[in-house]
Amino acid sequence: MVSTSSRPLFLFALLASLSLLLVLGLGWLVQWGQGSQGITTEASITPFRWQAVDGVAKRSDAEPHYTYLFLGLFSCSQVCPLRIGQMVALERSLEAEERLRQLPVRFLFVTLDPRGDTPSLRHQLIDSRSSRFHSARMEVAALSRLQHQLRDRPLGEAGEHGGALYLLDPQHRLRRIYSAPQLDPQRLLDELATVSHSNT
Numbered sequence: 001m002v003s004t005s006s007r008p009l010f011l012f013a014l015l016a017s018l019s020l021l022l023v024l025g026l027g028w029l030v031q032w033g034q035g036s037q038g039i040t041t042e043a044s045i046t047p048f049r050w051q052a053v054d055g056v057a058k059r060s061d062a063e064p065h066y067t068y069l070f071l072g073l074f075s076c077s078q079v080c081p082l083r084i085g086q087m088v089a090l091e092r093s094l095e096a097e098e099r100l101r102q103l104p105v106r107f108l109f110v111t112l113d114p115r116g117d118t119p120s121l122r123h124q125l126i127d128s129r130s131s132r133f134h135s136a137r138m139e140v141a142a143l144s145r146l147q148h149q150l151r152d153r154p155l156g157e158a159g160e161h162g163g164a165l166y167l168l169d170p171q172h173r174l175r176r177i178y179s180a181p182q183l184d185p186q187r188l189l190d191e192l193a194t195v196s197h198s199n200t
């Protein structure tokens with residue numbers, strides 16, 4: 001039972017606590033909203049080397065592209081099939097958009113499990129989809145450096161990892177980070193149009 005003399009202090013403390021919870025809640029909602037729509041950034045990413053399914057070594061900056069980049073593994077049963085499916089849907093939407101169809105866009109899957117994700121499996125699930133799709137194997141040090149720059153969570157013992165989809169521009173700047181489970185292809189295309197327009 002709160003005494004009459006201490007009631008104002010109690011009400012003040014209660015209101016202060018509720019205000020703090022409201023501020024924290026709003027902050028969380030803002031972060032969640034940014035993640036669902038795509039976090040905007042212009043961080044520079046160091047060009048990296050990767051190995052294609054045919055064993056040929058390539059550089060990420062060898063040809064200027066808008067690159068949708070995803071780091072994952074085929075044994076993942078949750079976010080990875082979802083992200084790969086989203087990239088496929090995004091390419092279909094891209095091909096239907098006359099304003100964006102001619103943009104040099106590629107979809108790059110970087111394996112986190114080079115032993116399990118064999119070249120033949122990568123070709124079957126990624127590279128064979130279209131000329132825009134590529135799968136990559138990276139050396140451990142190069143992959144670690146890329147994950148650090150992207151702030152992508154490294155692969156854990158239980159198979160957990162970051163799972164975000166990244167958009168790099170031809171100048172190798174990280175322009176968008178998509179971390180929400182569900183992504184709207186049309187919204188991604190609109191943001192691609194915005195990014196490409198800012199590069200002209």
